[in-house]
Amino acid sequence: MIESHDSAVLAVDGGGTRCRVACEIDGAVHCSETGAANVSTDFDGALKQIRAGLDALSRQVEIKVEDMIGWPAFIGLAGVTDAGIAGRLSDALGLTNARVEDDRPAAVRGALGAQDGLVAHCGTGSFIAVQADGAMRFAGGWGSVLGDEASAQWVGRRALSEALCAYDGTQIGTRLTQSLLTDMGGPAGIVRFAKNASPAQFGALAPQVTSEAKEGDRVAVQILQAGSDYIVEIANGLGWQPGRTICLTGGIAGHYATYLPDNMRSAVRPPLGEPLTGALALAKEIRNEHL
Template sequence: MTESRNSVVLAVDGGGTRCRVACEVAGVVYSSETGAANVSTDFEGAVAQIRAGIQAVSQQVDISVNDLLKRSAFIGLAGVTDGKMAARLRDALRLTCARIEDDRPAAVRGALGLQNGVIAHCGTGSFLASQTDGAMRFAGGWGSVLGDEASAQWVGRRALSQALKAYDGTHDSTALTRKLLADMDGPAGIVRFAGNATPAQLGALAPAVTSAAQAGDIVAEGIMLTGAGYIAETAQRLGWQAGMALCLTGGIAGQYTPYLSAEMQSAIRPPLGEPLSGALALAKEVAHEHC
């Protein structure tokens, strides 16, 4: 294929669940999906998944892997915490013209395009980000131990904590807390489960909480109100103002809508695109900047 250098760009969006690789050639996008790619928790495994994705895309576009690795690229991956990790990944993949960051910028650009606004991403984990005249600011995303407020795992963990307080008789006992105690064989079972549960396992409890909140369970409503309060406060600290777009992305984010102010609810917009489309847009910026 004889495309000019800047008409072919490479993009990667990878996280703890999956890795997506895309190549855009003269406006046509080719993509492939592989397994989990978090370079902090499993560097070699993540590199293997990225390589597999690039190999698959290489075959689709009929451009050699070595040639693709020389093209302008944006690599957005969970676990890229600093420049050292980015340099290690650049060397491992033998990239020559790539911007390597964590997976948040691609999510912002995909959701907002170039418009000003705020994204609140609440999946298994969480983060918020603002974009103003192309400049991004981020908050959160520090993981299940130190952060990820309003995420699905946070909701599950809060619900278990409330169930234990209800058992102690110091907080309200509701249908939700009684169900959690019964399902997990009492407080000892909750403690055993929480001691070994992954964020995904804690997050799996979130649908029971959101359903209970919709049914008027006061404990569940309290959890959702607290999460919505975090989203609202953090968004405003990042510069959100009335009239700016607000995108709620991730599996549980939309569940907070009824608990936000009417002003914020009226600002909610569907995301313009996916993180992978954002990664492709950022790859084109790399091409225009220095490749």
């Protein structure tokens, strides 16, 4: 049994795929993992997953949940869009010393640590963030309908659109566009698919695009160049400065590196850690504020 937990902190990193609940006690990290936790799309379901993670963590470290929820905590969850939903979640969990935010700050702190730099996260969804002098600025992350440019779902959706343009004769036909038209059953099949496809289903087409781009397919290259151009535009708008680290996180982000300008490509570095690492670091900041 762990006896001393005066310096303990609690962290949650939850998204559309999984929820990870962790604590750090005297330098030792303990973690449990449960299912998806997005508080906007399914508040009760997310709450259930967090509670299950807390219960599992409690058994692991042999400390009661009611004791752990009083520790300094950072809760980073997909779907925390305003203070109202953050407060609702904090009240439901009984948290007394916690910051509840969306999942982006933890991802940035995990990737960059305390150093200045930029994170371009492009998974199924996307966001871009700059960290400078300890402050973070964000752009994107508004979902597949209104944003998520350069994400995997954006790449897949863009590829289908270009395939339709190739069918119309307003875009060049390539192996990518022809394969999509054939696989989907022609233009009508593409329209039927797109009508009900989820972001994940659009995103599942992205590997085909990145693979064809490596072979020089002109349409595939155009799509990845457009995604890269978006990253450059937003990075400059957020104030990224040459020489500062760039971390490309998420399943498709690394494929944009080749298309970045030289001053950005030379700044690309692997992320220092995972979002959960960042969440724990942010929880420690909360603890230190009260020392």
